[in-house]
Amino acid sequence: xxxxxxxxxxxxxxxxxxxxxxxxxxxxxxxxxxxxxxxxxxxxxxxxxxxxxxxxxxxxxxxxxxxxxxxxxxxxxxxxxxxxxxxxxxxxxxxxxxxxxxxxxxxxxxxxxxxxxxxxxxxxxxxxxxxx
Amino acid sequence: xxxxxxxxxxxxxxxxxxxxxxxxxxxxxxxxxxxxxxxxxxxxxxxxxxxxxxxxxxxxxxxxxxxxxxxxxxxxxxxxxxxxxxxxxxxxxxxxxxxxxxxxxxxxxxxxxxxxxxxxxxxxxxxxxxxxxxxxxxxxxxxxxxxxxxxxxxxxxxxxxxxxxxxxxxxxxxxxxxxxxxxxxxxxxxxxxxxxxxxxxxxxxxxxxxxxxxxxxxxx
Numbered sequence: 001x002x003x004x005x006x007x008x009x010x011x012x013x014x015x016x017x018x019x020x021x022x023x024x025x026x027x028x029x030x031x032x033x034x035x036x037x038x039x040x041x042x043x044x045x046x047x048x049x050x051x052x053x054x055x056x057x058x059x060x061x062x063x064x065x066x067x068x069x070x071x072x073x074x075x076x077x078x079x080x081x082x083x084x085x086x087x088x089x090x091x092x093x094x095x096x097x098x099x100x101x102x103x104x105x106x107x108x109x110x111x112x113x114x115x116x117x118x119x120x121x122x123x124x125x126x127x128x129x130x131x132x
Numbered sequence: 133x134x135x136x137x138x139x140x141x142x143x144x145x146x147x148x149x150x151x152x153x154x155x156x157x158x159x160x161x162x163x164x165x166x167x168x169x170x171x172x173x174x175x176x177x178x179x180x181x182x183x184x185x186x187x188x189x190x191x192x193x194x195x196x197x198x199x200x201x202x203x204x205x206x207x208x209x210x211x212x213x214x215x216x217x218x219x220x221x222x223x224x225x226x227x228x229x230x231x232x233x234x235x236x237x238x239x240x241x242x243x244x245x246x247x248x249x250x251x252x253x254x255x256x257x258x259x260x261x262x263x264x265x266x267x268x269x270x271x272x273x274x275x276x277x278x279x280x281x282x283x284x285x286x287x288x289x290x291x292x293x294x295x296x297x298x299x300x301x302x303x304x305x306x307x308x309x310x311x312x313x314x315x316x317x318x319x320x321x322x323x324x325x326x327x328x329x330x331x332x333x334x335x336x337x338x339x340x341x342x343x344x345x346x347x348x349x350x351x352x
Contacts, residue, residue: 053210055240077186081210084217084244104214107188111221 007073138185139206201227291351299323307337
């Protein structure tokens with residue numbers, strides 16, 4: 001699969017290395033060159049420096065040929081906008097968005113985005129621990 | 133008419149003030165409490181809501197579902213998009229208007245269903261082009277899709293268009309001169325119309341053909 005990942009923080013970098021290990025073609029976008037360096041010199045995928053809400057930058061990352069797009073910057077609204085652009089403008093078949101705000105994640109899920117909220121997942125996990 | 137404005141910076145503040153003066157029902161949403169305190173002093177507590185404009189619980193509390201229009205004017209394009217998407221898709225607000233900073237976002241916002249975008253960068257650029265006698269065509273209006281522009285320019289003395297019929301100019305197929313203003317006369321030209329220096333031209337063109345049109349009309 002050709003996977004474009006937006007945001008090379010802890011989650012983005014981990015996902016990128018993991019998918020590359022699994023043999024996927026991975027392209028990582030971040031606005032900071034330094035963040036991309038965290039992938040290490042042996043990272044087999046591609047990197048692109050730029051703003052993920054800019055359609056030009058997404059095009060440079062080859063979004064038109066992508067099978068999946070994953071938006072995991074630290075900013076919910078950036079992730080939503082990038083995901084909408086990937087889905088509606090470029091027609092990427094699988095688009096996944098990380099949203100810290102569980103409420104926003106719920107709403108945009110209703111509106112058709114595939115959203116993952118680490119906050120909601122952590123709350124669930126912690127509740128389970130307490131119930132054990 | 134109930135208008136909700138999101139983003140209490142300079143644009144949001146002055147916009148609220150003038151819309152209130154026009155007699156509209158206005159609610160300005162600002163998330164920074166310190167900024168909001170200033171806005172409450174200036175506009176009155178009835179017209180300011182302290183909260184995150186991207187948060188749907190804020191939206192429910194301010195009666196978003198009865199708003200006639202939502203106007204998002206924060207400094208970040210992505211925040212303005214999310215506000216308008218929520219208003220449009222979740223609360224069925226009939227008109228959504230977003231300020232954009234990157235003019236290239238205009239097309240994206242339109243395709244995502246935002247009704248109107250206002251690009252401050254483009255407005256300022258157009259004003260500057262009007263004010264300065266630059267050798268360029270003034271962009272009057274971007275027609276939604278496909279990047280087609282309505283442009284204005286004045287035929288320069290000695291330019292290829294000066295003294296020649298439109299038909300002979302070799303204007304590209306995706307550009308069209310739609311109006312000529314000559315002194316106090318205004319007319320729609322035909323292929324036989326002979327242009328003269330100082331004629332003011334209105335034309336529609338794609339971005340690709342604009343340089344050709346500019347060279348023919350302005351000679352530069």
